Amino acid sequence: xxxxxxxxxxxxxxxxxxxxxxxxxxxxxxxxxxxxxxxxxxxxxxxxxxxxxxxxxxxx
Numbered sequence: 394x395x396x397x398x399x400x401x402x403x404x405x406x407x408x409x410x411x412x413x414x415x416x417x418x419x420x421x422x423x424x425x426x427x428x429x430x431x432x433x434x435x436x437x438x439x440x441x442x443x444x445x446x447x448x449x450x451x452x453x
Contacts, residue, residue, distance in 0.1 A: 395448075397441030404434030 408431025415424025 395441035395444045397437050397444065399441075401434045401436070401438030401441055404437060405431050406434075408432070408434055 408427045408429070410427070411430060412424050412427030415421065415427055
């Protein structure tokens, strides 16, 4: 498993928590930052998945 997948999953979780905190407190800036971090994590996770797929294909 590529390290980007692990880091991406962590960013997604942290972003979701930050977004929820922003929503509960009514802080739109924190909520937006959480959404951005969550999206960044999704992209990083997808990039890691692509690296894994390429690596698997090349090893065959």
